[in-house]
Amino acid sequence: MKTLKKVMAFLMVVTMLLSIAACGSKEAQNPSVTSTPVDTGTNEPAAVEKDPETGLTPMANRTPITYHMFIRDPGQAPDPNNPVLKKITELTGVTIEFEFLVGDLNEKIGVLLASGEYPEIMFGADAKKFFDAGALVPLDDYIMKYPNLRAHYEPFLDKMRAGFDGEHAYTLENYNLERIPSPIFDNGGAGFWIQKAVIEEAGYKIPRTIDEYFQMINDYRAKHPTIDGVETIGFAILCDGWRDFCLRNPALHLLGSTNEGDVIVDKTTFKSSLYQITDTAKLYYKKLNEEFRKGTIKADTFTQTFDEYIGTIASGAVLGMFDQHWNFMQGENVLKSEGRYERTYISVPIANPGVTDAYLEAKSGTISGTGGITISTKCKDVDRLMAFYDWLLNREVQDYLQWGIEGKDWVRVGTVGKKLTDERRAIINDNNKRRDLTGDTLWQYTPKMQGLYEDGAPCGPADSEDEFFAGLSEYDQNFFSKLGIKYPAQILTVVKNPAYYPVWSFAIEDGSPARLAHAKLEDVCRKYYPQLIMSDPAKYDSLWEQFVAEVKAGKPEDYLNEVDRQIQLKMEAAAKEGN
Amino acid sequence: MTVLKSKLNMFMMSLQRKLKPYLAQKSLFFMIIPWMIFTFIFSYLPLTGWIMAFQNFRPGKGYWRSPFVGFDQFKFLFSEPGFWRSFRNTLGMSTMNLIFSFVFAIGFALLLNEVKNTYFKRTVQTISYLPHFLSWIIVCGLISSILSSSDGAFNNLLMWLGIIDRPILWLGEPKYFWWIVAFANVWKETGWNSIIYLAAMSSIDPALYEACEIDGGSRYRKMWHITLPGIRQTILVLLIMNLGWILNAGFEVQYLFGRGVVMDVSETIDIFVLKYGITLGNYSLATAAGIFKSVISIIMIVTTNYLSGKIEEERLF
Numbered sequence: 001m002k003t004l005k006k007v008m009a010f011l012m013v014v015t016m017l018l019s020i021a022a023c024g025s026k027e028a029q030n031p032s033v034t035s036t037p038v039d040t041g042t043n044e045p046a047a048v049e050k051d052p053e054t055g056l057t058p059m060a061n062r063t064p065i066t067y068h069m070f071i072r073d074p075g076q077a078p079d080p081n082n083p084v085l086k087k088i089t090e091l092t093g094v095t096i097e098f099e100f101l102v103g104d105l106n107e108k109i110g111v112l113l114a115s116g117e118y119p120e121i122m123f124g125a126d127a128k129k130f131f132d133a134g135a136l137v138p139l140d141d142y143i144m145k146y147p148n149l150r151a152h153y154e155p156f157l158d159k160m161r162a163g164f165d166g167e168h169a170y171t172l173e174n175y176n177l178e179r180i181p182s183p184i185f186d187n188g189g190a191g192f193w194i195q196k197a198v199i200e201e202a203g204y205k206i207p208r209t210i211d212e213y214f215q216m217i218n219d220y221r222a223k224h225p226t227i228d229g230v231e232t233i234g235f236a237i238l239c240d241g242w243r244d245f246c247l248r249n250p251a252l253h254l255l256g257s258t259n260e261g262d263v264i265v266d267k268t269t270f271k272s273s274l275y276q277i278t279d280t281a282k283l284y285y286k287k288l289n290e291e292f293r294k295g296t297i298k299a300d301t302f303t304q305t306f307d308e309y310i311g312t313i314a315s316g317a318v319l320g321m322f323d324q325h326w327n328f329m330q331g332e333n334v335l336k337s338e339g340r341y342e343r344t345y346i347s348v349p350i351a352n353p354g355v356t357d358a359y360l361e362a363k364s365g366t367i368s369g370t371g372g373i374t375i376s377t378k379c380k381d382v383d384r385l386m387a388f389y390d391w392l393l394n395r396e397v398q399d400y401l402q403w404g405i406e407g408k409d410w411v412r413v414g415t416v417g418k419k420l421t422d423e424r425r426a427i428i429n430d431n432n433k434r435r436d437l438t439g440d441t442l443w444q445y446t447p448k449m450q451g452l453y454e455d456g457a458p459c460g461p462a463d464s465e466d467e468f469f470a471g472l473s474e475y476d477q478n479f480f481s482k483l484g485i486k487y488p489a490q491i492l493t494v495v496k497n498p499a500y501y502p503v504w505s506f507a508i509e510d511g512s513p514a515r516l517a518h519a520k521l522e523d524v525c526r527k528y529y530p531q532l533i534m535s536d537p538a539k540y541d542s543l544w545e546q547f548v549a550e551v552k553a554g555k556p557e558d559y560l561n562e563v564d565r566q567i568q569l570k571m572e573a574a575a576k577e578g579n
Numbered sequence: 580m581t582v583l584k585s586k587l588n589m590f591m592m593s594l595q596r597k598l599k600p601y602l603a604q605k606s607l608f609f610m611i612i613p614w615m616i617f618t619f620i621f622s623y624l625p626l627t628g629w630i631m632a633f634q635n636f637r638p639g640k641g642y643w644r645s646p647f648v649g650f651d652q653f654k655f656l657f658s659e660p661g662f663w664r665s666f667r668n669t670l671g672m673s674t675m676n677l678i679f680s681f682v683f684a685i686g687f688a689l690l691l692n693e694v695k696n697t698y699f700k701r702t703v704q705t706i707s708y709l710p711h712f713l714s715w716i717i718v719c720g721l722i723s724s725i726l727s728s729s730d731g732a733f734n735n736l737l738m739w740l741g742i743i744d745r746p747i748l749w750l751g752e753p754k755y756f757w758w759i760v761a762f763a764n765v766w767k768e769t770g771w772n773s774i775i776y777l778a779a780m781s782s783i784d785p786a787l788y789e790a791c792e793i794d795g796g797s798r799y800r801k802m803w804h805i806t807l808p809g810i811r812q813t814i815l816v817l818l819i820m821n822l823g824w825i826l827n828a829g830f831e832v833q834y835l836f837g838r839g840v841v842m843d844v845s846e847t848i849d850i851f852v853l854k855y856g857i858t859l860g861n862y863s864l865a866t867a868a869g870i871f872k873s874v875i876s877i878i879m880i881v882t883t884n885y886l887s888g889k890i891e892e893e894r895l896f
Binding site for chain 2: 107113114129133135239240244247298300302303305510511515519520523525527529530531534
């Protein structure tokens with residue numbers, strides 16, 4: 001018994017010693033990790049020497065610090081050995097730990113709010129809710145303190161304040177801040193997409209109405225019942241979770257509106273209404289019903305998960321769909337990497353007869369006022385982070401993140417033009433390599449320069465005309481020249497939206513009747529549209545009436561009134577600003 | 580004075596007599612303390628959150644500054660058709676689950692009990708309870724590919740047998756949804772649930788079987804008259820416990836299969852709570868729904884316990 005006690009005591013002592021040693025070694029490791037060219041502990045500006053590899057000037061304070069950042073998009077964090085991010089950490093001491101969304105965004109936000117454990121930095125995570133919970137740090141003073149941030153955000157401060165309490169700005173907007181917009185090359189958002197092979201087969205004809213669109217798809221499908229051994233799918237409708245805008249939104253666009261959200265707004269009276277129950281919607285789903293009968297639409301499209309959907313796109317067998325480009329790009333990239341360019345897609349200007357399509361939004365410099373990066377009260381050192389953001393906005397740093405190193409990653413075209421080297425383009429076109437080998441993730445989710453600089457130089461490859469043409473496949477060059485266009489966006493109409501736009505960015509108070517009404521509206525559409533498409537054509541009209549009655553029973557006016565109120569507020573604020 | 584003293588004495592003695600059994604077991608009481616604390620922290624302390632159901636709770640304001648609204652949340656809840664729909668779905672699916680899981684588990688245990696080859700029996704038992712350890716997301720993936728309308732195994736089988744002439748969209752038809760959930764549960768849990776019945780069967784006195792054999796009883800007679808009555812008490816206890824869970828129809832299957840097409844039959848109370856509480860940020864309403872669910876569960880468990888005590892003299896508490 002006694003020996004047992006002794007053994008126990010000895011074991012306990014050993015474990016305690018071990019745990020102390022473990023803690024100690026962790027502390028001992030930290031400085032050694034960071035004792036790269038960056039000097040330990042000395043924060044004197046004397047050490048300002050340009051980095052030989054990148055030509056960037058390091059920050060004065062390079063004590064290691066790590067921030068945790070949550071991002072509203074699903075995705076994957078870059079490899080910790082990513083050379084660009086390592087270099088940035090070496091030059092600044094700052095590491096950003098990215099946490100991407102898993103599952104449903106609103107659920108995640110609800111959990112964050114309920115627990116009070118906010119991430120230090122958040123991107124696009126419903127700023128209004130966190131503001132209401134008192135979780136956000138006001139940013140105006142910091143913005144005014146740093147020259148690059150000030151130049152970037154000062155023109156928008158009023159709108160950024162108006163989105164919240166009117167006194168302070170809480171977000172660092174990340175889109176539509178271009179000083180000089182670059183041309184729109186392609187539709188990156190919502191649209192009716194059609195395989196290039198279908199257009200080619202129809203003699204390079206561009207469909208303009210729903211009837212023409214399905215006619216072309218059916219003609220092609222009749223001739224090619226299988227594509228490379230896979231049964232041809234005429235039209236796919238993704239219905240999985242929040243991505244079911246593919247099912248619910250088309251009528252909005254047929255009516256000639258850009259991607260507004262769950263309402264359509266009359267651009268003269270600024271009153272919102274429901275496009276979901278218009279005659280256009282009724283006819284659209286009736287058309288889909290016909291196509292379902294013909295077999296153009298397969299029943300399993302309504303139960304498919306997002307991954308299965310991407311899989312069918314990547315098989316090259318889907319001829320058309322209504323979707324947003326970024327949503328199905330993953331699947332299209334597979335087709336590109338296999339060199340099957342004729343199976344990739346082009347967005348076509350489908351609208352009601354006599355209505356001008358409105359698929360592209362002019363780069364108007366109108367920010368949402370509520371979106372972007374927010375910094376929570378849990379942030380260790382806000383000042384340091386803002387200094388880091390300011391440093392990132394230096395033109396050299398932006399060039400390093402987006403283009404890489406001159407000569408190795410990109411070459412000059414003319415005086416200010418740039419294009420990537422073939423090796424770098426291959427990296428950029430491969431999602432995994434882009435994430436793990438370039439600074440793309442950091443660039444995406446920090447304040448950034450987009451469009452053109454004052455001297456006309458493109459901020460990034462996506463803004464560069466030279467790069468766009470250099471990156472085109474032979475098939476695409478030929479395809480566009482046959483259509484008589486330079487880039488695919490030219491067959492679509494660019495629309496300039498009023499200052500309030502878009503309604504989807506409006507913050508609707510949690511638990512309010514407007515919020516409930518909105519949720520119900522979405523649910524009723526979600527439930528009825530597939531039923532309508534699959535219903536017996538003879539019962540279509542009565543089912544439609546049942547649908548409309550149920551939409552109205554959900555008190556959509558609560559939501560519409562709130563939207564109208566916010567539109568008016570934003571239009572008044574804009575009138576005051578004078579734009 | 581002496582009267583008072585003797586009275587006090589008597590009181591002390593009776594007190595000591597009463598305390599004696601407790602004092603004798605004092606080490607046991609000490610042992611139970613950590614678990615009482617554990618239960619208090621994890622099962623009772625969270626109940627303070629119920630206060631939200633009577634407030635208009637906002638995360639930024641907390642319990643202290645959120646306004647009290649009385650029974651407004653409950654009123655809204657009970658007038659909300661979506662809530663009653665999810666209540667109906669929960670009851671329907673869990674009743675089906677309950678019936679199927681009992682019938683299949685007991686049936687499976689009865690059959691397996693008759694297998695005399697130990698090696699075979701053990702192998703079957705192990706294989707049959709393996710699905711229990713699979714996560715629902717995997718099971719749902721399997722089911723959706725088996726039931727797929729484009730080249731799914733089940734549709735292919737039915738078409739090959741000539742029962743149907745074109746594939747059925749199993750997961751997109753509301754009328755099949757509850758059955759799919761019930762059979763998914765059966766497939767996943769039958770083996771696991773049967774373990775306890777097999778254990779109960781092994782404790783039945785073999786002399787009973789021998790007696791039955793002498794009287795000329797067949798295998799079926801033995802199963803009916805000896806095995807089943809032998810595990811009756813186990814069945815009852817499990818039934819009482821499961822009835823307490825009747826409003827837990829599961830969450831994952833319905834959540835994973837709950838597309839728009841089948842929304843009307845797939846939403847359970849748990850999903851309703853998630854949707855209103857977390858997604859729509861109406862924590863108060865979700866808490867009210869949660870309270871309602873707890874109250875029904877308590878009523879159910881107390882009633883079945885009472886009834887079973889009346890009928891069978893077998894109670895859980």
